[in-house]
Amino acid sequence: MSRPKAQNLINAAWGFIGSVRLTIALLVILAFVSVLGTLIPQQESSVEFSRKISPRLFYLLNSFDMFDLYHSLWFRIIIASLAVNLTVCSIIRFPGTWKLFKTIPRPDREKPFESLAPEQSFVVNKSLEDTTAETELFLKTRYKKINVKKADNKTFFYFEKGRYSGFGVYLVHLSVLIIIAGALVGSFFGFKAYVNIEEGESVDSVYLVKGKKRLMLGFEIRCDKFNIRFYENGTPKEYKSELTFLTDGEEIDKRQLLVNHPVHFRGITFYQASYGAASVRKILLKIKSHENEDEEKVIEAEQNFPLAMPDNKGHFAITEFKDNFMNMMGPAVQISIMPENGQEVVFWIFQHYDLIRERFPKLIESSPRLNPSSFKPYVFSFEGFDYNYYTGLQVNKDPGVPIVWTGFFLMICGFIVTFYSSHIRIWIRLSCTETGVEISAAGTSNKNPVGLKRKIESLADDLKEILT
Amino acid sequence: MNSSIILSFITFIYFASFMSYLLMLVMGKSFLGRIGTWISLIGMIIHGAAIILRWMESYWLGIGHAPLSNLYESLAFFSWTIVLLYQLVEWRTKNRTLGAFVMPLAFLALAYASFSPHISSQIQPLIPALQSNWLITHVITCFLGYAAFAISFSLSIMYLLKGVDNKVKSSSLTKHIPKQGVLDDLNYQMVVIGFLMLTLGIITGSVWAHSAWGSYWSWDPKETWSLITWLIYAAVLHSRMVRGWRGKRISILCLIGFGCVLFTYFGVNYLPGLHSYGK
Numbered sequence: 001m002s003r004p005k006a007q008n009l010i011n012a013a014w015g016f017i018g019s020v021r022l023t024i025a026l027l028v029i030l031a032f033v034s035v036l037g038t039l040i041p042q043q044e045s046s047v048e049f050s051r052k053i054s055p056r057l058f059y060l061l062n063s064f065d066m067f068d069l070y071h072s073l074w075f076r077i078i079i080a081s082l083a084v085n086l087t088v089c090s091i092i093r094f095p096g097t098w099k100l101f102k103t104i105p106r107p108d109r110e111k112p113f114e115s116l117a118p119e120q121s122f123v124v125n126k127s128l129e130d131t132t133a134e135t136e137l138f139l140k141t142r143y144k145k146i147n148v149k150k151a152d153n154k155t156f157f158y159f160e161k162g163r164y165s166g167f168g169v170y171l172v173h174l175s176v177l178i179i180i181a182g183a184l185v186g187s188f189f190g191f192k193a194y195v196n197i198e199e200g201e202s203v204d205s206v207y208l209v210k211g212k213k214r215l216m217l218g219f220e221i222r223c224d225k226f227n228i229r230f231y232e233n234g235t236p237k238e239y240k241s242e243l244t245f246l247t248d249g250e251e252i253d254k255r256q257l258l259v260n261h262p263v264h265f266r267g268i269t270f271y272q273a274s275y276g277a278a279s280v281r282k283i284l285l286k287i288k289s290h291e292n293e294d295e296e297k298v299i300e301a302e303q304n305f306p307l308a309m310p311d312n313k314g315h316f317a318i319t320e321f322k323d324n325f326m327n328m329m330g331p332a333v334q335i336s337i338m339p340e341n342g343q344e345v346v347f348w349i350f351q352h353y354d355l356i357r358e359r360f361p362k363l364i365e366s367s368p369r370l371n372p373s374s375f376k377p378y379v380f381s382f383e384g385f386d387y388n389y390y391t392g393l394q395v396n397k398d399p400g401v402p403i404v405w406t407g408f409f410l411m412i413c414g415f416i417v418t419f420y421s422s423h424i425r426i427w428i429r430l431s432c433t434e435t436g437v438e439i440s441a442a443g444t445s446n447k448n449p450v451g452l453k454r455k456i457e458s459l460a461d462d463l464k465e466i467l468t
Numbered sequence: 469m470n471s472s473i474i475l476s477f478i479t480f481i482y483f484a485s486f487m488s489y490l491l492m493l494v495m496g497k498s499f500l501g502r503i504g505t506w507i508s509l510i511g512m513i514i515h516g517a518a519i520i521l522r523w524m525e526s527y528w529l530g531i532g533h534a535p536l537s538n539l540y541e542s543l544a545f546f547s548w549t550i551v552l553l554y555q556l557v558e559w560r561t562k563n564r565t566l567g568a569f570v571m572p573l574a575f576l577a578l579a580y581a582s583f584s585p586h587i588s589s590q591i592q593p594l595i596p597a598l599q600s601n602w603l604i605t606h607v608i609t610c611f612l613g614y615a616a617f618a619i620s621f622s623l624s625i626m627y628l629l630k631g632v633d634n635k636v637k638s639s640s641l642t643k644h645i646p647k648q649g650v651l652d653d654l655n656y657q658m659v660v661i662g663f664l665m666l667t668l669g670i671i672t673g674s675v676w677a678h679s680a681w682g683s684y685w686s687w688d689p690k691e692t693w694s695l696i697t698w699l700i701y702a703a704v705l706h707s708r709m710v711r712g713w714r715g716k717r718i719s720i721l722c723l724i725g726f727g728c729v730l731f732t733y734f735g736v737n738y739l740p741g742l743h744s745y746g747k
Contacts (some may be wrong), residue, residue, distance in 0.1 A: 024703045031699040031728075038689045038739055070687045183685075192683070231531060231593040239596055259596035260680045271682035272596075394682040404684060408671045415667060419660045428612040447709075450653070 016087030026082045033078065037069040046395040060411040075251070083180055086173045099168040100446075104427065107149040107158035112427045112442035119457045121440035123433065124467045128155065131430050131437045131467060138466050139428075157428040166446060168417030175414055179407035180414075186400030191215065197223040198278040198413070199388045202246065206395045217395075219266065220246040224254075226275055226389035239272050257393070267397060276391030280321045283333055284347075284383040290376055298383065306338075309376065314339040329356050336382055345375050349382040422448045424455065439463055471522035471535075472589035474514065475544050476582035481511035482575040486519045489567035493644055501564035505555075508571060515578075519548060522591065526699070531593035536607040539737075540589050543581035545607070546733075549615035550574040553661075557619065561654065565645050569622035602676035609672055610694075613665030615730055617701075620658040621726035624719035627651045631716055655722060656708060663701045670694050689739040693732035700725045711726050 014024060041049040046067035050058050058396050065072030065073050124131060132148075132155045139146050139157060145305050149156040193206035193215055202222035205214045224242040231237045241257040245265050255263045264268045282300050287310055289295035297310050306317040316337040325332035331351040338344055349372045372380050428441040441460045445452040491497070522535040522544075527570030535541045554570045581587055594603075630645050645651070673691070678684040685691060704721045707713040 020706055024706055024711070027699045027703040027706070031696045031703075032694050034692050034699075037687065038692050038736075042687070070692075235593055236595060237593065260600045262679055262682065270680065271680075273682070381651070396682050401678065401684065405675070408674070411667065412664075412671070415664050419664065 005222075007326065014088065015092070017085060018090075018092040019085075020089065022085050022091065023082070026078065026085060030078055033069070033075060036066070040066050040069070042070070043068055059201075080178065083177055085321055089174050092172050094170065097170070098465075100166055100423070101163055104147065104160075105158065105435075107147045107156040107427065108151060108154070109156075109158075109427060110429075111442055112444065116212060116440055116442060117453075120442060120460055121438060122460065122464050123436045123438045124464075125436040126467065128153065128430060128432050128437055131155075131309055131439065134467055135428065135430065135439070135463065138463065153432040155430040156424070157430075160423065160425045162421045162423045165417060165421040165423040168414050168421065169418075171410055171414030172418060173414075175407045175411035177407075178410060179404050182400040182407055183405030183407075184400070185403055186398040190396065190398035190400060194273065194392065195395060196276075196278075196390045196392050197221060197389045199223050203243075206393075217268070219252070220249075221270075221393075222246060223391050225448065226391040228275065228389075239275060241272060241393070243270070255389075267399075269396045269398075271394040271396070272391070273394040276390055277323060278388045278390035280385055280387045282386040283318055283321065284385060285318075285333075286381045286383050288379045288381070290379060309337070316380075323387075325350065329360075331382070331385060333382055333385075337375060345373060347375065349380050351382045351384065353381065422446055422451065424452055426456065426459070440465065471525055472540075472582070474518040474521070475578065475589075478511050478515045478518065479575060479578045479582050481507060481514070482547070482578060483569055485511060486568065486571035486575055489564060489571055493565055493568045496644060498564075502566070504567050504571070505558065505564060508551055508567065509555060509654075512548065512555060513665045515544075515548045515551065519544060526591050529591055531591070533594045533598075534604050534607075535591075537594055537598055537605060538588075538592060540581050540587050542607065542611065543577050543587070546611050546614060547574045547577035547581070549611045550577065550618050553612070553615045553619055555656070556659075561646075561650075563646055563650075566619070566622060566626070569626055570619055573618050573622065597680050600676055600680060602672055602679075606669060606672040606676055609665050610669035613662045613669050614733065616662030616665060617697075617722075617726050617729045620655050620662060620722045623651050623655040623658060624722040624726075627655065627715065627719040639701075648715060652718065655718065659701060659704055659722065663698070663705060665696065666698055666701070670698060673690045690732060690736045693728065693736050697725060697728040697732050700728050 017071075040046070040061065050067075053061075061067065065074070069075055090381075132150070135155075135157065136146065136148060139159065143159040143161070145159060148160040149158075192209045194209065195203055195206040197203050200223070202220045204220045205216045207213070208215050224244055227238070227240045227242075228236060228241075229238040243255050243257055243263065244251055245253045245255070245461040253265065255265070257263045257270055257272050258274045272368055280303055282302060285299045285301055286298045287299065289310070295310070299307065301307060301318050303318050303321055306315045310314055314337065316335055318333050319336045320334035322332045324330060325348065329350060329352075332344060332348050334348050335344045336344060347369045348401060353372065423446045425445070426441065429438075429440045429442075431438050431440075439462070441456050441458075443452055443456050485504050485508035486499050488507060491498035492504060519535055522541070523532075526532045526535065536545055550570060553573045554567065554574070556704055557566065558564060582589070626645050627648055630642050630651065670691075673694075674684040677686065677691075700721070704718060704725060707721070708718055
């Protein structure tokens with residue numbers, strides 16, 4: 001007794017796992033959970049959010065992985081359930097579709113003709129042989145395979161179109177599984193990393209996003225130049241890195257990297273992700289004499305590289321650079337002067353000195369270290385600077401991408417088959433009556449009944465024209 | 469005369485068309501519907517021309533790009549696709565009552581673009597992330613999908629109105645609305661078009677994101693919300709095609725689905741993310 005009962009239970013469970021009811025429930029659950037993920041700040045942005053909420057709430061949310069919801073185990077379980085559901089659903093339903101695909105119904109069926117609309121039949125005054133021959137000839141110009149059955153006083157034709165239509169839905173389900181498989185391949189065999197390279201420098205490793213570990217590339221990348229171009233209104237127009245790929249110090253390839261135009265090298269893809277100022281290359285200084293206004297000299301200096309004073313009495317050097325002094329005073333450099341005799345003199349000079357003197361007059365007056373006139377006999381001024389950029393690269397390897405693309409392609413094919421094709425079966429019956437031969441057309445379709453009706457009516461019209 | 473002035477003018481044309489359709493529905497005079505159709509067709513042609521003019525203007529400014537790059541341009545395009553798709557439906561079904569429910573959406577989209585103080589109608593140059601051949605295909609497929617869902621929304625409203633009316637007694641307002649079966653069938657066709665286009669929109673966006681951001685899917689709020697919308701309409705299609713749901717339940721689901729579309733389009737701007745150009 002217990003065996004059939006257990007079997008029933010298994011059947012019921014199998015039926016539930018493959019039910020469309022479960023599909024709809026899972027789709028709605030997945031939608032709802034995804035909404036949560038857009039409302040609760042995820043990953044990096046969750047840090048700020050966590051300060052605003054109570055520690056207890058934070059603990060609760062965190063224990064459900066709410067701050068990295070899309071990568072949590074339970075989110076993956078929902079997706080896996082959906083995958084299992086649509087696999088089982090397809091397995092349960094496929095034999096029926098296959099049977100429908102394989103079996104060709106008998107041509108001499110009377111059932112389709114049971115409820116005919118007046119537009120679907122007409123009578124011609126000809127012999128059955130002639131109408132049969134003419135009809136067959138006409139149908140052969142339109143349809144590939146026509147089954148004919150001749151009986152007493154009757155001829156039946158059967159043909160069909162779009163037999164493959166029933167498979168569209170399996171193609172869609174398969175495509176979803178392929179996309180999920182592609183994503184899995186990417187997460188197991190791929191990586192996502194970042195690296196910043198200063199102009200002129202090269203790197204042989206990148207930093208993985210997961211675990212913040214270093215990954216050796218097996219080759220070197222050098223950034224020869226980073227370039228940024230702007231539109232007239234100041235919005236950025238182009239970010240461009242000129243990269244050289246090297247192995248064992250030997251240049252293998254030179255490539256240009258732009259946003260929207262990633263570079264592929266040995267299975268790894270590089271994206272232009274960010275940029276920034278790395279280090280100061282050259283600083284432009286102007287040195288003026290206090291006594292003689294005409295005595296003026298413009299010097300290109302480098303940081304920590306001593307230069308002789310204009311009168312050759314002593315040396316000076318730039319000992320520090322700040323791109324925004326005290327976070328409000330703009331670019332500044334620290335000058336250190338070593339006179340031939342006496343103490344070292346250290347002070348700051350500013351690129352926008354006039355502006356600063358206007359805004360912070362007291363600060364400049366009270367602090368000789370911020371006043372460029374504090375040293376005699378020369379006045380130093382900071383004219384400008386030139387710095388090295390670094391280019392920020394995103395470095396990816398994702399062998400799952402071609403799989404995902406295949407899934408996308410199959411999904412679109414599957415949709416077109418599912419929504420825009422239908423399995424149409426058409427029967428035509430020629431039967432002798434007292435007034436002549438009656439020609440009737442009827443059919444069935446797995447979807448789109450309106451299209452079927454239109455098709456049968458136009459077929460009947462065409463036949464009428466041919467036969468009369 | 470620049471394109472944004474023409475576009476703001478078309479807002480009134482669409483309003484006039486809406487009024488004609490509405491009067492037809494109330495008064496039952498079919499010539500008013502024909503006037504509505506003509507006004508909306510004229511509006512659509514000028515609207516299309518204005519979009520092309522805007523494209524040319526961007527070239528005259530030396531920053532030539534398709535006019536699909538910010539909220540203003542997308543709203544103008546959205547409004548145009550609604551009217552285009554509606555006119556196709558009207559031509560196929562020979563029924564004008566839908567106009568009274570669809571034209572207000574086209575009118576509102578364009579009015580919001582033209583008269584909201586938060587939306588700049590200036591032609592902006594394309595930032596590097598948007599400089600891609602995928603821009604045009606991505607935006608066109610997405611908005612064709614949105615337009616189909618907008619019409620599905622209108623059809624659902626009509627269905628529910630008709631349903632309320634059937635219970636009481638046929639009032640003059642809904643007398644001319646087609647039978648519920650017709651509405652349900654048309655609604656299904658719109659959902660199919662919308663779903664297909666949304667899928668294409670997500671796919672093109674995904675392929676584009678792969679080359680621009682280095683990842684075909686990064687759970688950015690706009691991506692996620694488009695997926696949510698996709699899941700809802702997938703549920704609609706399954707419940708209709710396999711479970712045999714019809715009518716009222718489908719209509720209510722379509723209202724929820726269009727709510728998701730609107731949130732994907734506008735609401736996401738209030739969440740942080742990568743799709744910030746749409747603000």
